[in-house]
Amino acid sequence: MASSIISSSNPMSLKHGLSHWCPQSSPSLHRTLHPSSSSVGFKTFHRNYVVASSSFANENREYVIVGGGNAAGYAAKSFVEHGMADGRLCIVTKEAYAPYERPALTKAYLFPLDKKPARLPGFHTCVGSGGERQTPDWYKEKGIEMMYEDPVTGIDIEKQTVTTDSGKLLKYGTLIVATGCTASRFPEKIGGNLPGVHYIRDVADADSLISSLEKAQKVVVVGGGYIGMEVAAAAVGWKLDTTIIFPENHLLQRLFTPSLAKNYEELYQENGVKFMKGASIKNLEAGSDGRVAAIKLENGSTIEADTVIIGIGAKPAVSPFESLGLNKSVGGIQVDGQFRTGTPGIFAIGDVAAFPLKMYNRMARVEHVDHARRSAQHCVESLLTAHTSLYDYLPYFYSRVFEYEGSPRKIWWQFFGDNVGETIQVGNFDPKIATFWIDSGKLKGVLLESGSPEEFQLLPKLAKSQPIVDKSKLQSASSVEEALEIAQTSLHGAV
Numbered sequence: 001m002a003s004s005i006i007s008s009s010n011p012m013s014l015k016h017g018l019s020h021w022c023p024q025s026s027p028s029l030h031r032t033l034h035p036s037s038s039s040v041g042f043k044t045f046h047r048n049y050v051v052a053s054s055s056f057a058n059e060n061r062e063y064v065i066v067g068g069g070n071a072a073g074y075a076a077k078s079f080v081e082h083g084m085a086d087g088r089l090c091i092v093t094k095e096a097y098a099p100y101e102r103p104a105l106t107k108a109y110l111f112p113l114d115k116k117p118a119r120l121p122g123f124h125t126c127v128g129s130g131g132e133r134q135t136p137d138w139y140k141e142k143g144i145e146m147m148y149e150d151p152v153t154g155i156d157i158e159k160q161t162v163t164t165d166s167g168k169l170l171k172y173g174t175l176i177v178a179t180g181c182t183a184s185r186f187p188e189k190i191g192g193n194l195p196g197v198h199y200i201r202d203v204a205d206a207d208s209l210i211s212s213l214e215k216a217q218k219v220v221v222v223g224g225g226y227i228g229m230e231v232a233a234a235a236v237g238w239k240l241d242t243t244i245i246f247p248e249n250h251l252l253q254r255l256f257t258p259s260l261a262k263n264y265e266e267l268y269q270e271n272g273v274k275f276m277k278g279a280s281i282k283n284l285e286a287g288s289d290g291r292v293a294a295i296k297l298e299n300g301s302t303i304e305a306d307t308v309i310i311g312i313g314a315k316p317a318v319s320p321f322e323s324l325g326l327n328k329s330v331g332g333i334q335v336d337g338q339f340r341t342g343t344p345g346i347f348a349i350g351d352v353a354a355f356p357l358k359m360y361n362r363m364a365r366v367e368h369v370d371h372a373r374r375s376a377q378h379c380v381e382s383l384l385t386a387h388t389s390l391y392d393y394l395p396y397f398y399s400r401v402f403e404y405e406g407s408p409r410k411i412w413w414q415f416f417g418d419n420v421g422e423t424i425q426v427g428n429f430d431p432k433i434a435t436f437w438i439d440s441g442k443l444k445g446v447l448l449e450s451g452s453p454e455e456f457q458l459l460p461k462l463a464k465s466q467p468i469v470d471k472s473k474l475q476s477a478s479s480v481e482e483a484l485e486i487a488q489t490s491l492h493g494a495v
Helices: 002-009 028-033 038-045 070-081 102-106 136-141 203-213 226-237 258-270 369-384 453-465 471-475 480-491
Strands: 018-021 047-050 063-066 089-092 145-147 152-156 161-164 169-171 174-177 181-183 218-222 241-246 274-277 281-286 292-297 302-304 307-310 314-316 346-348 353-357 362-364 396-401 411-417 422-426 433-439 442-449
Touching (some): 063 070, 070 089, 070 369, 102 203, 174 369, 203 307, 226 241, 226 258, 226 307, 226 396, 258 274, 292 307, 411 453, 422 471, 422 480, 433 471, 453 480, 471 480
Parallel strands (some): 063 089, 174 346, 218 241, 218 307, 241 274
Antiparallel strands (some): 181 314, 292 302, 353 362, 433 442
């Protein structure tokens, strides 16, 4: 069915220089975007350009994905599954590699060299979800055109073209923006670009950090979030003097409760990691060799460091797509429940998309691999078939640290749902701990450390159903297992 819908709206091959873009799905979709009459909508959607093939750098012009991260890899997988990739799909990316599972860069990629670190091609998409490993040869075999190390710098919506950094002009029928995020950086004037100062977003960044770790003695990690926690755990594996500096009162403040954070902080301290909480950085100072040598705090104190990793968040890579419409509250490109922007024929997925979080009735932008995968699949499904269901995402976060060989304690937690309301914590972290978020009597979110596969599988069911739970029973549970059993029992009463 998908093929007949597309072929009827694209009767002429784009490879012969004719861009003939029409809506990919039912006419009802046009009315969603354009409340005007169908005849006006048709004029808006139906555009023809006869051009010489040589004008454009890409052979495959029907579908173009801008960005080569997780979302692009999973989108490519979906195009292949629908038989719509060969000779039709082009991916243009600033990356030097075919799409890979980015979370590995702050986890197994940073393992010490004698602890079996992850390396490409081992973690190309879609191995993170148990799928096929899509190496560069896979894209060739599937007829997908790849353009590496050439970020898109401009777009002409009327002409349906994008321009790359090297000056290439690409034609598209349908465009999917999957540009992800860029790391938030310290300004150059306070030492943000000194040698020995690192940010992690791609393989080159991680390789640069590894070369510093090989000769490092004093490592300082700036930021107490996911990146900070994961990189600090990796530095412990290298047996390096490691300090984490952050302005908040405890680790991962946007998710962890103070008591939950305390357990993780104690574990890090047992591994030799030092904390400087509530600290503001004034500037990074260079040594006589020009490399970073110290961090100066606002309170006047100085911390020696020969390697600094900045993990203070990320910004959606919206340039040059601001004209598509940005969401001012959450950042990113505004899309609907099928990842359509306000411009016909242009979609946005993954970290860069500001989408309706249906179950909580609010707009959201999620920087997480799970959303990158699911949004890509949902978008392509909506694009290529008559599938009109709206994206209904359940927020999910996880982290895995200290997983290298010889580590005395491996850490793996998962969180599902919304961290709103009051919290109930069960367990003593040895061997496991659970935190439940309850709002108006309903279970809204749950985090579990070191759960069994069956226990982890229960979490999304609980968060999705939002059952009414007996708080007093949960509070009096003598173990994590008992607490989860109480929560599971409450599922039967959920509507």
